[in-house]
Amino acid sequence: LPHLCASLVGFSSVEAALELDNFADDDDGAAEKKDSSESTAKSGDKAAVRMTTAAGRGSSFRESSERYERALVAELGNLLRKRAVGATLVELARASCLVAAFRSALKIVHPSSSTRKSDKELLAMDVDIIMTGLKVAQEEQLNATAKHISDGKKEPMQVGRSQMNNLRFNKSFRGGGTLSENAADKSSPPKVPPEEVLDFPFGLSEMKQRQISNALDSIDPSLRTQRGTMNQIMAANELYTFSQSVPQIIRSIHARVIVFVAFALSQEELGQVFASKQGGGIAGYILDCVEECVAVAAVGMKDGYAHFDELTVEQAVQITADISALESALPRLFGTVMRGLCHIGLVKADLLGETFDYADSVLKGACKSCDTQVANMYSVVYEICRNKIDMLIDFSLENFSWVCKTVRDTPNAYAESLVEYMRATFQCLGPMDDGSRAGLHFSCCGHVAERLVKLLTDPVEDSEGKGKSKSGGISPVAKIDPFGLKNLATDIQHFEAFADGTGVGQLRECFVEVKCLATALLDKDLPMLLLPENSNARRKRYPFLSLDKVYCVLEKYAGTGLGEKLMARGAGIIKNDFL
Numbered sequence: 001l002p003h004l005c006a007s008l009v010g011f012s013s014v015e016a017a018l019e020l021d022n023f024a025d026d027d028d029g030a031a032e033k034k035d036s037s038e039s040t041a042k043s044g045d046k047a048a049v050r051m052t053t054a055a056g057r058g059s060s061f062r063e064s065s066e067r068y069e070r071a072l073v074a075e076l077g078n079l080l081r082k083r084a085v086g087a088t089l090v091e092l093a094r095a096s097c098l099v100a101a102f103r104s105a106l107k108i109v110h111p112s113s114s115t116r117k118s119d120k121e122l123l124a125m126d127v128d129i130i131m132t133g134l135k136v137a138q139e140e141q142l143n144a145t146a147k148h149i150s151d152g153k154k155e156p157m158q159v160g161r162s163q164m165n166n167l168r169f170n171k172s173f174r175g176g177g178t179l180s181e182n183a184a185d186k187s188s189p190p191k192v193p194p195e196e197v198l199d200f201p202f203g204l205s206e207m208k209q210r211q212i213s214n215a216l217d218s219i220d221p222s223l224r225t226q227r228g229t230m231n232q233i234m235a236a237n238e239l240y241t242f243s244q245s246v247p248q249i250i251r252s253i254h255a256r257v258i259v260f261v262a263f264a265l266s267q268e269e270l271g272q273v274f275a276s277k278q279g280g281g282i283a284g285y286i287l288d289c290v291e292e293c294v295a296v297a298a299v300g301m302k303d304g305y306a307h308f309d310e311l312t313v314e315q316a317v318q319i320t321a322d323i324s325a326l327e328s329a330l331p332r333l334f335g336t337v338m339r340g341l342c343h344i345g346l347v348k349a350d351l352l353g354e355t356f357d358y359a360d361s362v363l364k365g366a367c368k369s370c371d372t373q374v375a376n377m378y379s380v381v382y383e384i385c386r387n388k389i390d391m392l393i394d395f396s397l398e399n400f401s402w403v404c405k406t407v408r409d410t411p412n413a414y415a416e417s418l419v420e421y422m423r424a425t426f427q428c429l430g431p432m433d434d435g436s437r438a439g440l441h442f443s444c445c446g447h448v449a450e451r452l453v454k455l456l457t458d459p460v461e462d463s464e465g466k467g468k469s470k471s472g473g474i475s476p477v478a479k480i481d482p483f484g485l486k487n488l489a490t491d492i493q494h495f496e497a498f499a500d501g502t503g504v505g506q507l508r509e510c511f512v513e514v515k516c517l518a519t520a521l522l523d524k525d526l527p528m529l530l531l532p533e534n535s536n537a538r539r540k541r542y543p544f545l546s547l548d549k550v551y552c553v554l555e556k557y558a559g560t561g562l563g564e565k566l567m568a569r570g571a572g573i574i575k576n577d578f579l
Contacts (some may be wrong), residue, residue: 001095004079005102008072009109015065016110066113076102084129089136092129093259096266103270130285133263134292137256141293144252145245145300152245154305154318156431159208159238200247201254202329202336207241209430241431242325243318249301250329253293257337260289265346283346283355287362290337294330295369298323302373313384314428320377321431327370334363378436382443385425389444392417393451394473402477402484403558411494412487418448419498426502438504445499445510452488452514456480457552481558482522489518516544521553 080095087095106113197205264282301322305311311319338359341347347355396414411419422444429437451473458476492515499507520526520542529538530547538545 001079001083001098004076005098005105008069008076009102009105011072012069012106012110012113015069016112018065069110069113084132087136089133089140089256089259089263092133092136093263093266096263096270100266100269129267130264130282133260134285134289137260137289138292138296141253141256142296142300144256145249145297146303148245148248148252149301149305152243152248154243154315156209156239156241156318156321157244159240201250202332204240204242204247204250204325204329207325207328209239209241239430240325241321243322245301246322246325249297250326250333253290253297254333254336256293257286257290258340261286261340261344261346265344281348281351283341283348283351284358286337286341286346287334287359290334291362291366291369294326294366298326298370298373301326302377311380311384313381313388313425316377316381316384317428317431320374320381320436323370323373323377324433327367327374330363330366330370334359334366374436378439382440385422385440385444386447388421388425389418389447390451390473392421393448397455398474402480402488404481404483404487407483408487408490411491415491415494419494422448423498441499441502441504441507442510445495445507448495449511449514453517453549456514456517456556457549459552460556477556479558480553480556485518485521489515489522492518513544516542517546517549517553520545520550521557 080099083095084092196202264286268282302319305315305319338347338356341355393414396412396417400412400414425444426437426441429440432440455474455477460476460478492511495511496508496515499510520529523529523541528534529541530550
């Protein structure tokens, strides 16, 4: 294309020179005619015939030249439209810039040609070329995101030594430099955008998580198990919340938007009339490009994994954290784009307020797209955890007998396995934000408590006579004795101790219903509390107790017999006083 355009410009310049030469011959012929006005009539007649012939020859030359030039420009336009089908965004931008320079050159070398009036129509790629470019940008961004996800490490990036603790050397005219751990420099003007960090654009350098391998290190530094100073231990375990692909994806979005700006600006220079749009004309289309690229990038982060159905908790959490990191970088990304649009004059002065209002609405739309994908991934993480919890419960309690005959001092094996799994799972939630992390704690513990309640209260046989739980899985508890209830209470205490150790406030409240049920059934005053006249006292002691669920458990209750009760009292065994 550059060679073809150069040859056409050269042809037009030659034609302009030849046309200029023909005009000079006509002037010379007119001068000769004026000088020979006093000559003989015969000589005057010959000169008149010669001038008429020259004028006819010049007009014919000009028309044929313009027709040929128009055919060449039309051929170039057909070639552009043909190549625009299936072209990349970079190719569209380069072709647009080339054609804009080509038209400017034609206006300079041969402005008098009648073809200049139809250059716009002959070279137009498409009446809706801007929407074509927007669609191409979306497809390319989706493919680029998938490539970055597949090529990158699917784990949090480690903080480099240069970024350790965000230390800055602040200088002041009143005193010497001091080391400060504040990320912001108070001496800098508040309206100056924050300084960008190489390889971590748009605030990604501030998104760090802190992991300490042993809980004793954070409780009491004197008891830490690692060697070295506390800052060295923290730096060794300091990680970003996002993986390696996130900075690459954000840079690809920024680069693609820059190319789209060059493409749209060239189309505007070519005389392309954009449809009326909220947000100040061409600037609105550019902001739409940013929003759509962010939306497809958020989708690509989730779809970039080859086996999405086989995700682990760590992978699902990392996808969620990556999309959240992308969302956190959007305000500064949009600010950079808007400053660039203002610098190159694409934001009109009379539409300044409207353009910035539209930018705010587009930013909200992009954040909403990321929020949607984060919510979907949160559901995926919870589904993985729930399925694993169900599998552990079904495996551990498949042939478990709740008629125990003895009291255990330690929790049952199923309770310990559940606690160990949840502890290991919750340690993988570091890249997630505090709200999502706490939400998963409550969801997992609540699901464990719900399964235990259903196992105790669901009927043994359903309407079809099959011994399966209503929620699927193993059959509900068929028989349970006081020792089984006592051991269940011990398991619940183990769950509550684990909930208190996570640091999530009020997490133990997830087990309040099953605890209330087990405690009430072990209460020797329960027969009196179940009387209608003692309903207020019952609600006061057990506010979360459901009489329907107590009835369901009592249907499965297996008594110990009078003999065992008398033996327990006679031997003075205080720990079995619940009998």
